[in-house]
Amino acid sequence: MSISGVTRTGTEDPVVRVALLGCGTVGSQVIRLLREHGDDWAARSGARLDLVGVAVRDTSVPRDPWVPPELLTTDASALIDRADIVVELIGGIEPARGLVLQALRGGRTVVTGNKALLAAHGPELHAAVEAGDADLYYEAAVAGAIPVVYGLRESLAGDNIVTVAGIVNGTTNYILDEMATRGLSFEQALQQAQALGYAEADPTADVDGHDAAAKAAILASLAFHTRVSVDDVPVAGIRGISAEEVSAAAGAGQVVKLLAVARRTTGGVSVRVHPALLPDTHPLAAVRGAFNAVVVEAESAGRLMFYGQGAGGTPTASAVLSDVVAAAGHAIRGGHAPRESAYTQLPLLGPEETPARTQVQLRLVDRPGSLAAVAGVYGEEGVSIESVHQQRSDDGSARVVITSHIATEASLARTVERLVTESRVQEVISVTHVEGE
Amino acid sequence: MSISGVTRTGTEDPVVRVALLGCGTVGSQVIRLLREHGDDWAARSGARLDLVGVAVRDTSVPRDPWVPPELLTTDASALIDRADIVVELIGGIEPARGLVLQALRGGRTVVTGNKALLAAHGPELHAAVEAGDADLYYEAAVAGAIPVVYGLRESLAGDNIVTVAGIVNGTTNYILDEMATRGLSFEQALQQAQALGYAEADPTADVDGHDAAAKAAILASLAFHTRVSVDDVPVAGIRGISAEEVSAAAGAGQVVKLLAVARRTTGGVSVRVHPALLPDTHPLAAVRGAFNAVVVEAESAGRLMFYGQGAGGTPTASAVLSDVVAAAGHAIRGGHAPRESAYTQLPLLGPEETPARTQVQLRLVDRPGSLAAVAGVYGEEGVSIESVHQQRSDDGSARVVITSHIATEASLARTVERLVTESRVQEVISVTHVEGE
Missing domain, CATH: 3.30.360.10 (Dihydrodipicolinate Reductase; domain 2)
Structure with a gap:
């Protein structure tokens, strides 16, 4: 956000104009916190955070009592043009994507909790950040209040x-x-x-x-x-x-x-x-x-x-507010959100290269050689077995739990495909990944 | 750190000069990481981190093989004047305090893991930050690698x-x-x-x-x-x-x-x-x-x-390096470490106002009325009892564990003082705080 966008009124704290897009559970809590703790945000950021509008689909829907009706508008695009910081809490792809791009390309700071948008259109958003010399914050998009x-x-x-x-x-x-x-x-x-x-x-x-x-x-x-x-x-x-x-x-x-x-x-x-x-x-x-x-x-x-x-109106609003306070502080004192860091350009591994372990539960025909046949399938697919636990079932079949060592997703999948058609396997009950030491 | 302090060499990444004060377990790991992963730090910060010197007390002490002997110096003060970022890992108050103040007043960025210095002389350090328009980072001072x-x-x-x-x-x-x-x-x-x-x-x-x-x-x-x-x-x-x-x-x-x-x-x-x-x-x-x-x-x-x-050379070096990379990024792209935020000026509570709970283990004379006498002491000091567990001991005394509700540190201390002199109390075995729900 350009510091020139900040309104200074005499000897008071400078004012940073905040627009909110969306007024669901999280948005309503953001409004409450903006209003209840304004002095704290001003002391921490150096700016008074002025909520200049709340864009909603329908202004006639009943809202929490602290939501000022006079700030509601259905014209999100016009609201963005009156703001320094745009908080996007609409969720989903459209219209959120178009509005966020408008804000970023216009050099505004965007704070969003929209994981779907970031995960599907990240490069486009980061390009808009560069184009507009803007800032993008998204602490609320992952794991709510946890600052991960x-x-x-x-x-x-x-x-x-x-x-x-x-x-x-x-x-x-x-x-x-x-x-x-x-x-x-x-x-x-x-x-x-x-x-x-x-x-x-x-x-x-x-x-x-x-x-x-x-x-x-x-x-x-x-x-x-x-x-x-x-x-x-x-x-x-x-x-x-x-x-x-x-x-x-x-x-x-x-x-x-x-x-x-x-x-x-x-x-x-x-x-x-x-x-x-x-x-x-x-x-x-x-x-x-x-x-x-x-x-x-x-x-x-x-x-x-x-x-x-990781969720809930108030915890997620905590993450949004923290981004807003950080952004306002940057506007006043200089500084930016980190830009996209994608310099490693690492290849994404396919199933043939992705390491994995599984635990497979099988019901076997209870005859000599059944377990050897199953173990043979693992061996032929190059999957080492870490442990085998076998229990006799009431119906005369044997229930076997096989945990693999680390192999690849592909070889583990092929192993299961072959187990399904192996004559001594009555049923593949479950296949579950194993993580942790 | 002023961006004017950054050396730009043609089309290369700009260079940020890093000085290390102290070369113990953490410092040595910082040197290793600076040298092994220089390309990563450059890609993330936009600057090449150039280690310009390592101030030590004695240059003749044997060091890890990756510590460049030609960078060792005993003149920390002169080294500071050649650096953009000063990493202080000497620990303790002096000479660390004087050197950190010199760096900050000179407008340099300081990264420190020195909890003792921060906790004893925080206001003086923050005043030096203001005076020098400098930056102070201290992630490594608390809980090692944990970014708290x-x-x-x-x-x-x-x-x-x-x-x-x-x-x-x-x-x-x-x-x-x-x-x-x-x-x-x-x-x-x-x-x-x-x-x-x-x-x-x-x-x-x-x-x-x-x-x-x-x-x-x-x-x-x-x-x-x-x-x-x-x-x-x-x-x-x-x-x-x-x-x-x-x-x-x-x-x-x-x-x-x-x-x-x-x-x-x-x-x-x-x-x-x-x-x-x-x-x-x-x-x-x-x-x-x-x-x-x-x-x-x-x-x-x-x-x-x-x-x-929370400790150890490599985890603590992770925190130091993260501060160094952040500081270098700020030098290149603008931005600062947060300044001291002390606007609440909250009073520190004394023992009469500090809420606390304790669990007290006593050995009582095993006679009727002993427990009543003890409970009476609690009551007279205004401390409510949450639970009492009594066990007969082999020696004929009774072992009693009393957990209080929340009271004040002072009233809990007075309670214990009186229990020590109470005739039916043979021994106050232990007094321990209770935390958590």
Whole structure:
């Protein structure tokens, strides 16, 4: 933001004009916090934050009592032209994309929580930042109040990150936690999450992993100084997870979590979202309910974890306000948001190069040689086996749990394809990734 | 740092001159990382980082092989005058203080990991920053690689922090962890920590809590936008913790941790360092060995936790390098370290106003009325009791554990003073703070 855009009124603090696009749960909390703590923001940034308008689709919808009706407008584009800082909380691609591009190209500062937009159109947004000599902040786009965007974008600039693994979707973590602690089925836990407002009426974006994939793309781009789009991220959600699988994991000292995992290897970067088994001693295993956490492994720093509330109106508004205060401070005292850092241009690894481990549960014909046949399939696909646990079932079949060493996604997939057609395999009950030491 | 201080050489990246003061464990790692990953730092900051000298006390001491002997000098003051960024890793007050003040007053950027200097002379350093229009970064001063200084100084600027509670000394956490998990006495665990290099030959600064107190002062200053000196922080260390106390805690579902705790109340700020009992479900209870973690409770964000390695050459060097890369980026692209934010000028609470809870273990004369007498002391001092657990001992006395509700430090101290002289109390075995829900 150009300091020339700042209005100075006599001996008072200079004024920075803030426009809000969208007035849902988060936007309403941003308005409340702007109004309740104005003196704090002024003392910290050197500027008085003046909310000049709130763009909404329908001005007649009932709002929280602190939302000033006279500031509501349906003309977002005209509002942008009256602002120094544009806070975009509309979500989704359009009209958010067009409005954010307008603001950036016009040299304005944009603060957004829009993970879908960033993960699908990041390069276009960063090009608009350059074109407009503008600034783009997006702490609220990943993991709500947890300052992990700041962490990766700024405070770990002097280290080389090896892995980022996170629980970045509270809805799915709540569902998996309820399944683990109360023995619910996926459907039961989902209904409960919907009743409590943790899950949307259409839960697709959460339970199928698309929300986590967008965040994974953003985290990987920041961590590895490269470009990762949400389209580059293979996704598996949690619909297929059964109560039995969760309870078997608990019996084996493990938990099932939906993880966003990004790794840097010598060959490039792999970014994926999938349910995974973690040992219950892993720091992410203790992340309960709707909380989020991100574990970063860096060459010098070793393991770091950032933990907190990943969603909700007030926590997400905290991240938005922090970006707004930082932006206002930069406007007054000089400085900018970091520009896109994508200098490594690392290749994205395909399944033949992506390292992975799985745990496969099978039901085998209980005859001599069945296990040898299965082990033979693993061997022929070049997958080493770490452990095999076999139990006799009531129906005379044998239930076998096979955990692999690290192999590639492709060889593990081929192994499962062959197991499905192997005559001594009655059923492939589940295939789950394994993460953590 | 003024951009005019940057040397531009033709079409190459501009050069930022870095001087290192001190070449111990951390300093040596900083040199290694500067040399091994120069291209990364240049790509991220826009500047080539040129190490122009390393000030040491004695140039003849053997060094790691990557330390260039030709860069060693004993004239730190002259070296400073040749640098844009001065990295101070001498530690302690003098000569570090004089050299840092020289650099700041000369308009140079200082990156320091010197918690003792910051906690004792913060206002003087910040005044020198203003006088020289300089920049001061100190991520490495608190909790090593964990970006909690960044978190409090920048990424939570849009929230109001209520509590900061942290395990910020790895030595004492290692000792307490060994006492808890292996039943060692304090002396045994300390000797082991010394043998492994986790504790110094003179362990005073760690085990008596002074290192943690300096960090507590820095964290509280940042969290509450006020000034807190290490002299304002009451300290109790871990020398008095017995193996019995640690094992009794474990039996009650608790752990003993040395905590730095800073709280904002309506009346002001309290900052303290003391051993405390935490329920084993508290996120800090799971912090093992020499790891550090800081829990921040903020009005909007709720509970956040930052976790990682709090000490060691390489993790601390990660924090130093990140500050250096950020500072170089600011030199090239504009921007500054945040200036001191001390606008709240909150009063520091004395013991009569500081909220606290304790757990007291007593041995009582096993006669009717003993417990009533003890409870009477609590009542007369205005301290409510949350729970009482009584056990008969083999020697005919009764062992009683009394946990209070929240009272004040002063009333809890008066209660203990009176218990010591109460005729039915044979012994006050231990008095420990209680933190967490």
